[in-house]
């Protein structure tokens with residue numbers, strides 16, 4: 001894309017609210033002329049590239065809105081690859097809103113969410129995986145997430161993808177060379193080289209896929225839902241895990257009605273805990289709504305903790321709840337174990353953890369069980385990734401395996417080459433070298449405005 005084409009976008013790049021500094025960012029062919037006008041027009045010295053100018057910012061009728069630093073980045077040496085100007089004033093929501101309105105009045109357009117990063121991608125300043133890492137870094141909620149996103153932004157993931165992509169194209173060239181000659185011409189060494197290449201690339205993609213899965217898990221975090229009969233101690237357990245009195249605990253069954261959320265860190269990864277209303281025949285409309293919400297949220301859980309009362313053992317009502325749970329990982333939690341000498345028998349085929357939310361006994365074992373059930377043990381992966389990347393790598397691996405199978409039985413060389421081409425294409429989707437248009441809206445709309 002020619003960076004001198006298209007409109008000029010503007011946004012407040014700093015978060016909403018009061019702060020020391022507030023930044024309005026312009027990008028596009030008219031960024032310099034609009035910023036110059038905002039800074040008083042031709043009366044002031046022209047802006048020098050990458051130089052911090054102290055400037056007043058004016059309305060069209062000459063009123064001073066604020067003053068601060070103006071930075072000018074001529075295309076293509078900017079975040080977006082277009083001409084960018086930043087006006088860095090005070091973090092006053094009203095002054096920033098005026099500045100934004102003035103820029104729009106002078107011909108800029110309010111930027112959509114993620115539009116600066118989208119332009120950076122379209123202008124080749126970032127590949128797609130890196131642009132996604134920008135959003136992941138901004139939204140990171142744990143140190144491990146931030147570090148992984150920074151690694152992706154630095155290109156750790158993209159370089160691994162590109163490296164394999166290059167080798168795949170090389171192998172494809174080799175396979176295609178075979179199409180023009182009969183087998184006798186090229187001989188066994190040629191076929192052996194293709195076989196070796198397929199095996200080796202399969203291993204590399206499989207390894208990268210595992211890392212991407214770790215990275216995606218890391219970026220996503222986990223959601224754990226606490227469910228069970230009234231009064232078994234779901235809210236008590238939530239408070240014990242969150243280490244604060246977040247939920248109301250009383251001896252009255254049906255205490256919790258709304259969904260309650262707390263975030264905890266497990267092995268450096270954020271996990272969202274959700275406490276729910278006790279599941280039973282509801283007493284009133286409020287409780288009925290709480291129970292409906294509880295049942296609904298169970299479907300989005302990565303892990304369900306079905307809490308039961310160790311002092312009374314497994315009840316018919318527990319069994320009904322267990323049978324109604326959606327498919328997926330779950331654990332039985334024998335709470336109130338402080339009241340018994342040994343936990344009661346657990347239903348066959350279920351994994352249980354005995355603990356006491358009140359005394360804290362058994363909480364460490366629960367932590368371990370959560371880490372294991374959510375696959376959060378060990379290495380968090382060297383970079384952040386997303387479901388989209390994992391799927392593309394899976395496709396690539398599938399195609400490589402197909403090529404390998406076809407080749408090993410002496411299948412049609414054209415089909416081997418076709419599978420290799422598809423394997424390369426799937427990799428290219430990760431970094432957005434191909435098929436990017438369809439997903440840009442989806443990816444960048446989740447960014448914040450001004451990024």
Ligand SMILES: Nc1nc2c(ncn2[C@@H]2O[C@H](COP(=O)(O)OP(=O)(O)OP(=O)(O)O)[C@@H](O)[C@H]2O)c(=O)[nH]1
Nearest residue numbers: 230231232233234235236254255256278336357358
């Ligand atoms: N002895 C003992 N009592 C507990 C334990 N955990 C919770 N309780 C008591 O059990 C009662 C119910 O606890 P809650 O945490 O409100 O139970 P809940 O499952 O959230 O109840 P609802 O929100 O009404 O469904 C309270 O009186 C708690 O003090 C425990 O580990 N040991």
Ligand SMILES: [K+]
Nearest residue numbers: 231250252255
């Ligand atoms: K209760």
Ligand SMILES: [Mg+2]
Nearest residue numbers: 234235255256
């Ligand atoms: Mg409760």
